[in-house]
Amino acid sequence: xxxxxxxxxxxxxxxxxxxxxxxxxxxxxxxxxxxxxxxxxxxxxxxxxxxxxxxxxxxxxxxxxxxxxxxxxxxxxxxxxxxxxxxxxxxxxxxxxxxxxxxxxxxxxxxxxxxxxxxxxxxxxxxxxxxxxxxxxxxxxxxxxxxxxxxxxxxxxxxxxxxxxxxxxxxxxxxxxxxxxxxxxxxxxxxxxxxxxxxxxxxxxxxxxxxxxxxxxxxxxxxxxxxxxxxxxxxxxxxxxxxxxxxxxxxxxxxxxxxxxxxxxxxxxxxxxxxxxxxxxxxxxxxxxxxxxxxxxxxxxxxxxxxxxxxxxxxxxxxxxxxxxxxxxxxxxxxxxxxxxxxxxxxxxxxxxxxxxxxxxxxxxxxxxxxxxxxxxxxxxxxxxxxxxxxxxxxxxxxxxxxxxxxxxxxxxxxxxxxxxxxxxxxxxxxxxxxxxxxxxxxxxxxxxxxxxxxxxxxxxxxxxxxxxxxxxxxxxx
RNA sequence: GGGGCAGUAGGGUAGCCUGGUCCAUCCUAGAGCGUUUGGGACGCUUUGACGGCAGUUCGAAUCUGCCCUGCCCCA
Numbered sequence: 001x002x003x004x005x006x007x008x009x010x011x012x013x014x015x016x017x018x019x020x021x022x023x024x025x026x027x028x029x030x031x032x033x034x035x036x037x038x039x040x041x042x043x044x045x046x047x048x049x050x051x052x053x054x055x056x057x058x059x060x061x062x063x064x065x066x067x068x069x070x071x072x073x074x075x076x077x078x079x080x081x082x083x084x085x086x087x088x089x090x091x092x093x094x095x096x097x098x099x100x101x102x103x104x105x106x107x108x109x110x111x112x113x114x115x116x117x118x119x120x121x122x123x124x125x126x127x128x129x130x131x132x133x134x135x136x137x138x139x140x141x142x143x144x145x146x147x148x149x150x151x152x153x154x155x156x157x158x159x160x161x162x163x164x165x166x167x168x169x170x171x172x173x174x175x176x177x178x179x180x181x182x183x184x185x186x187x188x189x190x191x192x193x194x195x196x197x198x199x200x201x202x203x204x205x206x207x208x209x210x211x212x213x214x215x216x217x218x219x220x221x222x223x224x225x226x227x228x229x230x231x232x233x234x235x236x237x238x239x240x241x242x243x244x245x246x247x248x249x250x251x252x253x254x255x256x257x258x259x260x261x262x263x264x265x266x267x268x269x270x271x272x273x274x275x276x277x278x279x280x281x282x283x284x285x286x287x288x289x290x291x292x293x294x295x296x297x298x299x300x301x302x303x304x305x306x307x308x309x310x311x312x313x314x315x316x317x318x319x320x321x322x323x324x325x326x327x328x329x330x331x332x333x334x335x336x337x338x339x340x341x342x343x344x345x346x347x348x349x350x351x352x353x354x355x356x357x358x359x360x361x362x363x364x365x366x367x368x369x370x371x372x373x374x375x376x377x378x379x380x381x382x383x384x385x386x387x388x389x390x391x392x393x394x395x396x397x398x399x400x401x402x403x404x405x406x407x408x409x410x411x412x413x414x415x416x417x418x419x420x421x422x423x424x425x426x427x428x429x430x431x432x433x434x435x436x437x438x439x440x441x442x443x444x445x446x447x448x449x450x451x452x453x454x455x456x457x458x459x460x461x462x463x464x465x466x467x468x469x470x471x472x473x474x475x476x477x478x
Numbered sequence: 479g480g481g482g483c484a485g486u487a488g489g490g491u492a493g494c495c496u497g498g499u500c501c502a503u504c505c506u507a508g509a510g511c512g513u514u515u516g517g518g519a520c521g522c523u524u525u526g527a528c529g530g531c532a533g534u535u536c537g538a539a540u541c542u543g544c545c546c547u548g549c550c551c552c553a
Contacts (some may be wrong), residue, residue: 022490148549297515303515339518
């Protein structure tokens with residue numbers, strides 16, 4: 001399949017690096033002949049599968065149920081919620097024909113599924129005993145993006161949209177669900193070792209039809225932010241429109257309150273970008289398609305012995321639950337090292353005659369730490385090594401983020417801050433001041449109520465108008 | 479949204495300005511055979527390309543137009 005030939009551009013040229021690593025590490029093939037639509041390579045798809053399994057596990061543990069709604073939404077349902085339409089109408093694909101005959105009801109390819117799901121919720125929900133209802137699905141969605149498309153980041157077909165849609169009795173219950181979702185997303189990104197900044201999107205930037213939106217942003221190597229999760233409190237906007245009501249304990253019909261929250265394959269873009277290096281991917285063990293690669297070092301006449309030894313190792317580690325692979329291809333060991341480093345395998349084990357004689361295995365992790373470990377205790381050794389590797393990866397990413405966040409106490413400081421990262425500024429909350437900040441600095445006001453260990457929640461004078469302000473996130477976003 | 483630049487084998491390139499000597503260069507990858515294997519092995523043999531459509535021309539990878547696709551910069 002695809003393989004190296006030349007090498008990866010340095011990560012300091014992030015844009016070139018990103019474009020290259022996607023095919024060199026066999027994540028996505030961008031050569032599909034439709035703009036903004038790309039193909040998953042098997043290795044990328046395996047990574048996707050493990051990432052989404054982490055997400056499914058978290059949701060399932062938190063009493064969500066997986067479901068599946070149709071891709072096609074009839075126009076009259078789609079057009080019901082006014083604000084929602086306004087937010088999406090410019091980017092909806094319409095199916096207008098069946099064969100050569102024009103459809104009497106045009107069908108939208110879902111840009112998101114509220115209007116597919118909520119008419120059914122209206123049928124399903126009768127009583128307070130049906131609440132809360134917490135469903136999710138992982139589906140593709142379509143948006144006719146007019147801006148520059150980019151694999152995994154800005155797509156016309158989002159192939160991997162995990163969207164949860166919950167229904168609650170009261171606004172406060174829904175608010176609690178928003179917080180549960182934020183906590184879920186936090187622990188999801190913790191498993192990916194990707195540090196995030198949580199903030200509340202300004203009103204003009206919230207989800208169309210929501211009361212408010214909480215977002216998770218990652219900071220990419222070039223300092224731009226990537227929105228990698230959103231949680232929306234929908235209030236009763238959609239339930240009023242779609243007539244989602246329930247009978248309360250006293251027999252009264254009440255309007256339900258809703259939330260929805262989503263994560264897309266941008267989560268994978270973040271894993272790739274935050275951890276990768278000049279040699280390729282660096283994957284957290286929790287989602288690496290291959291967690292351990294065993295490279296047999298075949299020298300002279302001991303080939304069969306070495307291969308048998310490698311197979312026994314694979315068997316033992318596989319039985320212990322690790323995704324393990326022996327690379328017995330007819331290549332030089334060095335070529336295999338480069339190959340698996342490009343694909344981000346967390347731990348490499350090398351076994352050759354010397355190791356067999358010494359009763360050891362050479363263990364080298366993807367950050368370059370090398371040690372000889374006891375063959376007899378291999379399962380425990382591997383567990384410890386992977387855990388340590390994950391911790392280092394997380395610490396490295398945290399340090400990188402801490403380095404990219406700077407506090408700016410005046411307008412003049414912001415351009416410097418956002419050149420290679422994000423700025424935290426005090427902001428009074430007015431759209432006017434946000435506009436001034438954006439105009440003067442070329443960066444956007446992304447969120448308020450910033451939740452990050454690097455940000456002091458106490459405020460100060462607004463950088464624009466000097467009235468009382470609170471910390472807000474300013475940066476250039478993807 | 480505005481403005482650039484580009485598209486040549488699977489990937490990367492030379493050729494384009496100044497049309498013919500290009501049945502298209504080189505690197506890499508792929509296939510076959512052999513010798514190798516503790517950080518990208520080597521030898522021999524071999525497959526494979528001018529984004530699409532139209533136009534100009536005796537003749538187009540090269541010039542013109544449109545379309546598609548991609549990248550960069552600015553908003």
